[in-house]
Amino acid sequence: MWHMRRKFNKEQKLIVLLGALVLIGFLAGPAAGSYYLRLLSLTLIYLVLTTGLNIVAGYAGQVSLGQAGLYAVGAYTGGILGANLGLSFWLCLPAAMAVAGICGFIVGIPTLRVSGLYLALVTIGFGVIVEKVLVEWAALTGGPGGISVPFIEIGGQPLSESQVYYLLLAICLLVLWLANNLMKSPIGRAFSAIRDNETAAGCMGINIMGYKLMAFVLSAVLAGLAGCLYTFLSSYISPDTFTFNLSVFFLLTIIIGGQGTIAGPIIGTLLLTILPEYLQALEQYRLIVYGLLLIVVVIGLPYGISGAIIRKFPKLTDVEKPREIAIDPIADRHQNKENATLLVLENVTKRFGGLNAIQDMSLAVKKGSVHSLIGPNGAGKSTMINIITGVYKPNEGRVLFNGQEINNIKPYKIALAGISRTFQSVQVFGKISVLENIMVGRHGQYHSNLFDFTFKSGRGRREEKVARQRAWALLRMVGLEDRAGEFADSLSAGQQRLLEIARALAMEPDLLLLDEPAAGLNEVEIRNLAQIIEEIKSRGITILLIEHHIDFVMNISDAITVLNFGKKLAEGTPLEIQGNQEVIEAYLGKDEVVEVC
Numbered sequence: 001m002w003h004m005r006r007k008f009n010k011e012q013k014l015i016v017l018l019g020a021l022v023l024i025g026f027l028a029g030p031a032a033g034s035y036y037l038r039l040l041s042l043t044l045i046y047l048v049l050t051t052g053l054n055i056v057a058g059y060a061g062q063v064s065l066g067q068a069g070l071y072a073v074g075a076y077t078g079g080i081l082g083a084n085l086g087l088s089f090w091l092c093l094p095a096a097m098a099v100a101g102i103c104g105f106i107v108g109i110p111t112l113r114v115s116g117l118y119l120a121l122v123t124i125g126f127g128v129i130v131e132k133v134l135v136e137w138a139a140l141t142g143g144p145g146g147i148s149v150p151f152i153e154i155g156g157q158p159l160s161e162s163q164v165y166y167l168l169l170a171i172c173l174l175v176l177w178l179a180n181n182l183m184k185s186p187i188g189r190a191f192s193a194i195r196d197n198e199t200a201a202g203c204m205g206i207n208i209m210g211y212k213l214m215a216f217v218l219s220a221v222l223a224g225l226a227g228c229l230y231t232f233l234s235s236y237i238s239p240d241t242f243t244f245n246l247s248v249f250f251l252l253t254i255i256i257g258g259q260g261t262i263a264g265p266i267i268g269t270l271l272l273t274i275l276p277e278y279l280q281a282l283e284q285y286r287l288i289v290y291g292l293l294l295i296v297v298v299i300g301l302p303y304g305i306s307g308a309i310i311r312k313f314p315k316l317t318d319v320e321k322p323r324e325i326a327i328d329p330i331a332d333r334h335q336n337k338e339n340a341t342l343l344v345l346e347n348v349t350k351r352f353g354g355l356n357a358i359q360d361m362s363l364a365v366k367k368g369s370v371h372s373l374i375g376p377n378g379a380g381k382s383t384m385i386n387i388i389t390g391v392y393k394p395n396e397g398r399v400l401f402n403g404q405e406i407n408n409i410k411p412y413k414i415a416l417a418g419i420s421r422t423f424q425s426v427q428v429f430g431k432i433s434v435l436e437n438i439m440v441g442r443h444g445q446y447h448s449n450l451f452d453f454t455f456k457s458g459r460g461r462r463e464e465k466v467a468r469q470r471a472w473a474l475l476r477m478v479g480l481e482d483r484a485g486e487f488a489d490s491l492s493a494g495q496q497r498l499l500e501i502a503r504a505l506a507m508e509p510d511l512l513l514l515d516e517p518a519a520g521l522n523e524v525e526i527r528n529l530a531q532i533i534e535e536i537k538s539r540g541i542t543i544l545l546i547e548h549h550i551d552f553v554m555n556i557s558d559a560i561t562v563l564n565f566g567k568k569l570a571e572g573t574p575l576e577i578q579g580n581q582e583v584i585e586a587y588l589g590k591d592e593v594v595e596v597c
Helices: 010-027 032-059 065-083 091-109 116-136 161-183 186-196 198-204 208-234 244-257 263-278 282-299 304-311 383-389 409-415 434-441 448-453 458-478 493-506 521-539 549-555 572-578 581-588 588-596
Strands: 341-352 354-365 368-374 396-401 419-421 511-514 543-544 559-564 567-572
Touching: 032 065, 032 161, 032 186, 032 244, 032 263, 065 091, 065 208, 065 244, 091 116, 091 208, 091 549, 116 244, 161 186, 161 448, 186 198, 186 383, 186 434, 186 448, 198 409, 198 511, 244 263, 244 304, 263 304, 263 588, 341 383, 341 543, 354 383, 354 396, 354 543, 368 383, 368 549, 383 396, 383 511, 383 543, 396 572, 409 419, 409 521, 419 458, 419 493, 434 458, 434 493, 448 458, 458 493, 458 521, 493 511, 493 521, 493 572, 521 543, 521 549, 549 572, 559 572, 559 581, 567 572, 567 581
Parallel strands: 368 543, 368 559, 419 511, 511 543
Antiparallel strands: 341 354, 341 396, 559 567
């Protein structure tokens, strides 16, 4: 039976505290006068937008400086429909969200093929284009003079300032709740995995481009929502509201508050929207104050204010630690018991410029076996792994898995087909917890959709429970159960390698590719690794192993292929390889043979 102790993690405690303070202040807002009521209402609108920006920039790691443009799209969609067609606020709101989402989708398809500074530049260009269109297309937008819209009405009666404020508060709290649900789901973990390491995320079965685009569209939808809310709050909009400086302001709020945390936009928006009103004497120096604040935060608090608070405590306790684990950590993959071939490479060649990293390589890996690749550094072993998993495309030859050619398939599709891997250089997702790393490996096992995770449907909760149970079982198997709630980048190199193995097993693969799993492990850890590999093999999972610990390889392998300068030097059983004179001269050496024998 699955027993759990319910705990709040440090971020959830922070959110609860902030939520209580925000609610107390906001609920008391109407008593503060018209000016401050409008300021608080504007803060709520900005919080909706920065929550969306946090999805794409904070969680998915895609820096966007065009958020003011999407904000303007939502604002003018609502304004034009309200002023020119006479539609009510309640019809303008979903329309604004839809139009902004469509714009985000159209812009995101070409834009997200670049990253880093190039992505920032492209999104800046989008924002500039929107701003110019608003000015020049006067027949539709009213040009520099802007447009006026009616107030929000219910039953034909306009809402008072206080009623509008409470409406905005309800919408903002709903957005925060839905965003928190989504970011704590497999979709949120996929965003974080892409942010931390795109290559590893793709090899976990995550569609990199698809999830980047999803994050961009979700961010655009919330920007459109915020824009429409602003239009009907102000009852007037003009192009000079939606400048590039506003995009910088939005990005600044999540950097200072803390990217990739739900609390980050709350802290940043409150700090940068309300605090300046109490520093009116410094109004002419506002940009200087913002710049100094950014410098201080980036240097002193690189994870932002909320990130610094969370990082201060090693244990995140975002885990419901079980008292008893009844589930098997490794899924049984004994589909075929006959001695069939699972993986075949036929005359594969991979060139980098004029260098043949792999040349005319043929290989057959039998189901249920441990097949090892050995050879000196630079022999092409890791290149073979990258070819098999789709990270590299071969120049010549074919790769077949379960009889199907996988040469030109993207890495995430190969992963979903049943191939998982570890990496020569450890590739964990460092900014999420150890437990969440393993749950990322379960990504391809989910059948729930965006709706299920956003609104916490029964199907989504059931699948999440199974994934969490499996992750805990795998953590116990590799001895990391007590580190479940810690950030993965806090583990030692050896522990990160064990975490990689557990994450790969969470994918329930037919073929497991282990790239130097014993590197950095001590003798005790290597013996434990050997036991884990034997357990994996007993469950019908085929293993292709790259390793330099020769005694370890000889004791655990069913077949060994030796590579040298990108070519196959020899192949056979461990005993045959130990007696092969070419292998001895090129790689093993006489002393190594004597020790192994």
